[in-house]
Amino acid sequence: MRPKSWVSHLRPHKIPFRRRFTRASVALIIRTTESGGKELLFIQRARREGDPWSGDMAFPGGRLQPEDRSARAAAARETLEETGIDLARHGRYLARLSDLITRHHSRWRPMVVTPYVFEWQGPKAVLLNHEVERVVWVPLDFLAAGENQSQLPWPTPIGTLNMPCCRYQGACIWGLSYSMLQELLATGVNARSEIPQ
Template sequence: MLPDGLSAEDEQRCRRLLAGATARYRARPAAAAVLVPLCLVRGAPALLYTLRSSRLAGKHRGDVSFPGGKCDPEDRDVVDTALRETQEELGLAVQEEQVWGILRPLHDRQKATVVPVLAGVGPLDPPSLRPNPEEVDEVFALPLAHLLQVQNQGYTNFCQDGHFSYTLPVFLHGPHRVWGLTATITELALQLLAPGAYQPRLASAKLPAG
């Protein structure tokens, strides 16, 4: 079980473990970046999610996601992209010093590189946020304790051309189901934040190659 809050030692451990990846991936080109906001909700550590607007174009409208989006040429790097997008989507200003580091970049189904940026945003009341209604329908947080309960974890098998292709984790029993790339990023965050407390349901769970 996790304590009620993550300690300064936990933060330093995570920053230290992410330092190599952060230096390696920060300046590399990527298609998109997302912020993985680690917050405290009523004193309990939680991850903050968004429900993408149903008015957006594309197949990802209405999906659960982390705040983020495409990298702009004006962005200094992927961290800048993640912080800018979070400000635009949620009105939440996250400072660069709050960034703990970069998790392992992933590829979406179009094989575009998506870079997850982990940041500690401190105490937060999700209903008090005023998200951009053009981009976000809802903001909600899931406590790490909820995500770590086995009964709230599952997996989804994906098929391509009628054949089994790959497996991704899914997190259940919250306000909305967390699945797809967002669930995979959640899994990476849990493995870092709660070593030993989270065991992937399938050791072979993986994204499509690319």
């Protein structure tokens, strides 16, 4: 088990007054391979002009809709829409990770994103919609290894920031997805048991 970072101590598990913000949720989906290893599902966003996260690696998910019973239900619905992966039928819920704050794609209003962890126990086939270019299953051992961590130069008005990231087969995992990944790894995840809270 990896020690928790100082960031995890500062970030609240549930952001106060989160229901006053626009909310979104994502699904971190783990599966066990035939050899007993564990893999985590990422999507690569479709490339679209004007989308600041076009082509980025992410977890399936999206904004809550009025018909969603909960944020967790929204994560499952969005996952089904984007990938054809039906968490209601073939997924086992494991845990809820900490809320994070980001912004809408097209404007600077804040949005609270809640990650939920599931174990996948269904078929390998996926059915991608127009929002997703591909899905990638990445071994958790690879994601946890120190030698696979890198930095992504990110230009800002005050200069270039070196954002922590993990690169896998030409793809770069960074930003919110990287932050969620680090918290997941810090839990000592085991797809056959619930993650410690």
